[in-house]
Amino acid sequence: MMANPDGIFERPIIGFNNSWPLPTIEVNRGDRVQLFLTNGLADATTSLHFHGLFQKGSNNMDGPVGVTQCPISPGETMLYDFVVDQVGTYWYHSHSGSQYSDGLRGLFIVHDTKYESNYQFDKELTWSISDWYHDSSTELIKQQLTRYNPTGAEPVPQNALFNDSRNVTVPVEKDTTYLIRIANIGIMVSQYVYIQGHDFEIIEIDGVYTKPQKANMVYLTVGQRVSILVKTQSNPTTNFNILNIIDKSMLDTVPDDLQLYGVNTLSYDASFKSLSVPKWIDNQDKFEPFDDFLLEPFYSKPLLPEPDHRIDLTLYMKNLGDGINYAFFNNHTYVAPRVPTLLTALSAPEHLKNNGQIYGSNTNSFVLQKDDIIEIVLNNEDDNKHPMHLHGHQFQVVARSEDFDEPVHYDPRNVTLPENPAIRDTVYVEGNGYVVLRFKADNPGIWFFHCHLDFHLEQGLAVTLVEAPSDINIRLSKNEIDICHIAGVPVEGNAAGNMDFLDLAGEPVQPNPLPDGFTSKGYFALTICTLVALYGLSTIYSYGMKDVTNTEKEKILNEKIVVKNLILSFEKQSSPEYQNLLKDLKKLDNLFDQL
Template identity: 55%
Template sequence: MFKILLLLSLISLALGETHVWNYTAEWVDANPDGNLDRKVIGFNGEWPLPVLRVKKNDRVEFYLTNGLEDANTTLHFHGLFQPGSAQMDGPEMITQCPIPPGETFLYNFTVGDQVGTYWYHSHSPGQTGDGMRGVFIIEDDDLPYDYDEEVVITVADWYHKNITELIPDFLNLYNPTGAEPIPQNILLNDTRNNTWNVEPNKTYLARFVNIGGFVSQYIYMEGHEFEIIEIDGVYVEPQTTEMLYITVAQRYTVLIKTKDNTDNNYAMMTRFDIDMLDVIPSDLELNLTSYIVYDSDKDLPGQYYVDSLDNFFDDFTLQPTNNETLFDDPDYKITVDVAMDNLGNGINYAFFNNITYTYPKVPTLMSVLSGGDDASDVSIYGSNTNSHVLQHNDVIDIVVNNLDTGKHPFHLHGHVFQVIARGEPVDDADPPVAFDYDNHTEFPEIPMQRDVVYVNPQSYIVLRFKADHPGVWFFHCHIDWHLIQGLALQLIEAPDVLIADPEQQITQNHIDVCKAAGVPYEGNAAANTKDFLDLSGENTQHKPLPSGFTARGIVALVFSCIAAVLGLIAITIYGLADIKNIEEHVAEDLHVDISDAEDEVSESRSSLIENRY
């Protein structure tokens, strides 16, 4: 009997607990920075969204009902591998149909062996910036570090307008350079002037998550240090620093040791990376001061200044505690050039190798599962999806050569990757530097691992991973604006294994959501179910600009058109008006001496006649 009970206990531990959550995404009122009331996306009428906690091997049953009424939605559990459950990964039209208003989607998966700090957010355009994001923690009963108390600290940029309002102005002929909208504020734990009450002689485990949509941030504290122990769900050999640099979607778990007295309170600072902003409005506060409070009766500190922001910690030096050595040479290489440019409609887009990601008519995972023998043919996934078919357990390199003058944080779904090379930033005045397999610094023996990493301006990164998680995985810039511009590609990993696995087949709930959304759940990227090699009618990007036409040319064209329209309006007004001495009035409005103007017209007319004959 004892053996049976022990066996049942071990099975229970292996299977884990089941967490059932029922949430309705809906618009609620909020004013996180204290400056403006606006609509945000809350759950069950509340915002910020809750911190969700599970443990290894736990099961999640997350019922998401779309109560937005005016928009589709989705949910992505960022950083989770989704073993056997690729359809639960969340990106719209990649692994799932969007959830239309009034419908409920069940995200049903096991978290597996992962532990650490993650987050969840909408993967429908703009909704992360509108507040649909929260922290997801996989607790570890065997955490190899001692601490007294845990704290979760989120940082984010914040806009006073809804992102869905800003998108039409962003993707617009009148924004030909693709300048991103500038946030109005920095938030810490979805507020400003945050107070963190601490006790002396304690060790705090702090989970930092950048849940914003655009700007990377520096984080530093007066009189305290960060001891880094985990990044993006990967334990690392501890390293101490005075400053973190955290891009959107990255996570750092650190230990912070408090002082042995309560003599003072201290400032915790977060600061925008201003190199990511095209313009800096005069009223934009670049620093946010929060407070580490030992004694609430004492004065709060002022802003804490540092000599330089160049001393932030370089995550490339971190070494995972699993001591996983560099994978073997790659079986398959994906090399992409990042560029921002205009297409024939005058709008600025983002490109991998001249392709701006254009969503297919059928979610790609469903094209795999309905593709049969054609599923290994990359062409069925569309001309504008930048797709790559990977073989099971192959070693893959992704080389990103950044031709752009800005940083980009890139995220790979379904995996962590080894970061085996990252070039130094290159000055705008110099040409970009691409990675060269025949001439590079030595790869680290035990590379840093994470699921989001930034590439420096006009430089490169090289990422290596093993294709051991069958599924369809998105690789994209995690700046919301750049994903909206199309800076993404997709990896179709082990399609034969996916098709053969009964656990990977589309659930009936998923099919019902697709039907309600009016989205096909079978066929190639063009929704063709009869001939998967026929892409007639697929979604494609706009045609290119005429040769030699640049963003500067578009600016000139736009303002010329504006001037022409204003000129026509003026002509119409004056032409329809019954005004005596109209010539004198027009000349006066234009600050022109009419006698001089008449002389110039006469001379021009004579010259024109001479040249014509």
């Protein structure tokens, strides 16, 4: 169906039952949810993830394709069936590629008066914020994952939405306290939220109610939720602006026509005027959003003890031999296995379930033992911020650095850990900084830990936690098995789909690396030099040209490698371009010999 949420551009979006925006699903703690998802798309597979829900005992309902389930083919229906034993603000979204940017996302709220009665409020509101693109998710990924985007620059959104719209009026009554649940359901940029003339109290992050903290601005990465209590004024004479502001530091370029903020109205009276938008709004360096590292849970839980198992992850971006910019943890960019990892765990013989090898060499799999205290130390060697999300758990955020110009790794000797750390399911790590998380491995299952900035996930920024695989007590339903069969995905075997679980022949792996000594920018510059030199093309990007300071001989050697790569990438050997490349390679050979 079509929709025009930003009022500028009508585009195809993915709705439910011929309707969009998607409904907010509200349930009570303890409810059993059954959601029949029929894929009505003509040409794409799908799935649904309930972000933040533990799915205890129902790992197969978690949703990420390739991790816990097979893709749902067009025309097929999958039943999502699970019991909710949590409280607070969550959301649901497609976990099939970056499809949720096409609109397949909504809020999911779990009520429990035991928790909510800890706070005084009269009414409840929900606000979603998100970035919005005019291109479809498939188009965006094409723009992101190409050798013509060697620096991995993320597509820039066209707008910032508020409740899937813009210029929204929120009618309020005076002298009333509102509990407002805010969720960033975008795919890329974090946003600041500010309500003119109204300070508030933060009382929840990511499904964890907190001790109230006074604030006037919150910052939400994609995937994060915050609840605030706002007391309206007693004698208002104007309306006030609610501003949702894109964090422009996350944009590679800021196009002139991009409106960096949305202006919505907290409306006391339709006849009132609004205040003007404050001048400081353009000065993001001066913003002081509440530091959510400091939010203590309402029912505080002491810092988990020293870990039994520490996972060290070093995050960086790098180009591989196909010229595309990928995201890495340690030395691997995530490549989905042939068999969803949960199905591998369920079908493996008992004595191999704890052998990490069977889950594949390119899935960044870590096997965790039941009830171990796990610590994830994530050192970010990239200068971008990354909103990291863990499925199946809420973790303690035990350390988080500021951003740095050069990478600074976590050193426990220099950091004092909080006594009652914040607990949540999505946290950002700053550029060149680190974040340290702890949780108890008390939820057997296969849980994805990944960057929620969807372009980065598509670039492979994910690891697979294989938690207590011998204790996963799940029998796949006939419905789930049928979905795999129809999608042509095996329901048993290792990451390669082999029943000899230690034989990984044929497993999906990442592309080959660039030849030795190439930097990504240099590589691209050389490709461009080659193209420009050899084909007279002069209008391609000019990234990184000045990085090339090689001697003449090295230059030619490099060009030879690039031309060889180009030759290897050609499918049609009969094409004149292919023949030209062969000639050029010969020319380069001769030149090289003469020097």
